[in-house]
Amino acid sequence: MDQSSGRGPRQTQMTASEQRPYVNTREDPAVRFLGIPTVMRSTGETTNGAFGLIEHLMIPPGWASPYHTHHLEDEAFYVLEGEVALVCDGKWFKAGPGAYVFGPREIPHGFKIEGTVPARMLILCAPAGFEHFVLEMSEPATDLTLPPPAPDMGRLMAVAAKYKIDILGPLPERPGVST
Numbered sequence: 711m712d713q714s715s716g717r718g719p720r721q722t723q724m725t726a727s728e729q730r731p732y733v734n735t736r737e738d739p740a741v742r743f744l745g746i747p748t749v750m751r752s753t754g755e756t757t758n759g760a761f762g763l764i765e766h767l768m769i770p771p772g773w774a775s776p777y778h779t780h781h782l783e784d785e786a787f788y789v790l791e792g793e794v795a796l797v798c799d800g801k802w803f804k805a806g807p808g809a810y811v812f813g814p815r816e817i818p819h820g821f822k823i824e825g826t827v828p829a830r831m832l833i834l835c836a837p838a839g840f841e842h843f844v845l846e847m848s849e850p851a852t853d854l855t856l857p858p859p860a861p862d863m864g865r866l867m868a869v870a871a872k873y874k875i876d877i878l879g880p881l882p883e884r885p886g887v888s889t
């Protein structure tokens with residue numbers, strides 16, 4: 711209750727910076743994030759800090775992310791092509807084209823590409839911020855057909871810590887699947 715008038719809660723006028731619609735928020739060339747050809751579709755600078763959207767263009771069969779935990783953002787995966795096994799909090803999920811998997815912050819997760827064809831995937835992180843980690847860890851993509859090199863784990867650990875991401879190591883064993 712508004713103490714000054716006795717008429718109920720006080721209404722506060724909130725003003726936001728100008729909001730603009732965008733057709734495509736980034737026109738950057740592809741980069742290689744952990745060796746994977748990647749395009750930055752959107753960053754917090756064009757979404758008012760709401761989210762970043764990343765597209766992994768071609769993740770080769772057998773490629774696996776590290777098992778990791780985000781402390782600042784939630785991460786969502788939308789599979790466009792290929793077969794992906796995602797692990798979230800030790801539980802494995804199989805995801806094909808059209809599948810969506812949500813990975814909440816503070817929950818360890820990661821993914822591995824299965825089958826014999828590359829995968830293509832959108833990754834949405836909210837709020838924005840993770841995209842800056844991706845850009846800092848990326849190299850120019852001069853040839854998108856080359857297989858990804860192994861990441862520099864020392865650099866990965868240091869840059870991840872800067873963005874409040876814990877790299878926990880390789881993905882946990884998947885029950886019933888031999889490597």
